[in-house]
Amino acid sequence: MERYDLVIIGGGAAGINALKTAVTLAARVVLVDRGPLGGTCVNRG
Amino acid sequence: MVRSARIHRLTKEAARFGTTTGAVELDWPAVVRRQHDIVKEFQPLPASLAHTGAEVVLGEARFSDPHTIAANGSTLRGEKILIGAGSSPVMPAVPGIDAAITSDEILFLPVFPTRLVIVGAGAIGLEMAGAFSDFGADVTVIGQESEILPAFDPDIAGYVRKILERRGITFHLGATLTGFSGAQGAVTTHFTHHGEPRAPSLSRS
Numbered sequence: 713m714e715r716y717d718l719v720i721i722g723g724g725a726a727g728i729n730a731l732k733t734a735v736t737l738a739a740r741v742v743l744v745d746r747g748p749l750g751g752t753c754v755n756r757g
Numbered sequence: 758m759v760r761s762a763r764i765h766r767l768t769k770e771a772a773r774f775g776t777t778t779g780a781v782e783l784d785w786p787a788v789v790r791r792q793h794d795i796v797k798e799f800q801p802l803p804a805s806l807a808h809t810g811a812e813v814v815l816g817e818a819r820f821s822d823p824h825t826i827a828a829n830g831s832t833l834r835g836e837k838i839l840i841g842a843g844s845s846p847v848m849p850a851v852p853g854i855d856a857a858i859t860s861d862e863i864l865f866l867p868v869f870p871t872r873l874v875i876v877g878a879g880a881i882g883l884e885m886a887g888a889f890s891d892f893g894a895d896v897t898v899i900g901q902e903s904e905i906l907p908a909f910d911p912d913i914a915g916y917v918r919k920i921l922e923r924r925g926i927t928f929h930l931g932a933t934l935t936g937f938s939g940a941q942g943a944v945t946t947h948f949t950h951h952g953e954p955r956a957p958s959l960s961r962s
Contacts, residue, residue: 719826719835721818726841728801731811741811742835744818744828750800752843756861 716740724751758864759884761788762891769893783892785869792864849876853937856944860885870894874946876934878905883921890926897927899934899948929955 718734720727723745734741748755767774769781803813816829826833846859858866860881873889875882878900890896898905905921905928906914918928932948932955939945948955 713825713832713834715834717836718839719833719837720839720841721826722839722841722843723801723813724841724843727839728806730839730841731806732809735809735811741809742814742833743806743811744814744816744826744833746817747815748800749803749806749813750796751841752845754799755796756864 714742716742718742719744721745722751723747723749725753727751758788758792759888761791762888765893766891783869785866785892788892789865789867849934851934851936853939853944856937856939856941858941863889873897874899874944876946878902878928878930879908880906883917886926887921887924890921890924896925897929897946899932899946900928900930901933903931905930 717739718730718741720730720734720741720743723743727743727745728749728751731741731743745751765781765783768778771778803815806813814828814831814833816831818826818828820838821827821832824834824836824838826835826838846861848854848857848859857876863885869892870889871893872895873886874897875886876899878898882898882900883905886896886898904911904914905918909917922928929948929950932950935947935949935954937944937946
């Protein structure tokens with residue numbers, strides 16, 4: 713089992729911004745998305 | 758798509774602005790293709806996040822306990838878990854709902870709908886109503902509240918409604934959807950207005 717400071721579910725606007733902020737705080741981060749990345753705004757207008 | 762629609766309408770109105778054109782025709786497959794290309798361009802690839810040092814797992818996520826996520830064969834334990842799973846349209850439990858499509862599917866319709874009934878007078882419903890009306894479709898919007906855009910100030914909402922009405926969009930407000938009949942391509946939308954059943958209009962929904 714891999715251990716992380718933060719597991720993010722969803723690779724849209726919220727998830728990707730959370731990822732970028734968390735890595736600046738040296739957090740160990742994994743993002744899970746069923747794909748494609750980008751989320752509601754990008755993929756469904 | 759909204760931009761494609763506005764350009765289509767402005768081109769039709771071009772003579773009024775002093776530019777003459779030939780006959781203006783809609784190339785719907787080109788509209789859908791352009792939109793598709795833009796979506797593709799904006800979809801981030803997992804590799805584009807590699808420089809951050811974070812990992813990306815593609816797959817559906819499931820909680821196996823409050824700190825553990827199972828996804829695509831991996832088990833991921835997080836001190837914190839952030840859920841940013843996005844939103845999807847609600848399909849109301851009314852008879853004949855299978856004949857209706859969602860705002861996701863309307864962006865990829867293979868054939869342009871010349872008549873369209875939109876259920877929902879919020880931002881997404883009106884975005885689609887405005888666009889499809891600009892493309893030349895006969896658009897009817899059914900809204901549950903007494904005014905469109907319930908999240909906005911009523912004076913602004915009424916102003917927007919008048920603009921859209923002037924462009925030919927029909928609104929049925931204070932209406933409750935009761936169901937659909939027919940099949941895709943010739944769907945009749947049924948609703949009640951202040952409790953009174955309304956004569957359904959034959960429209961593509």
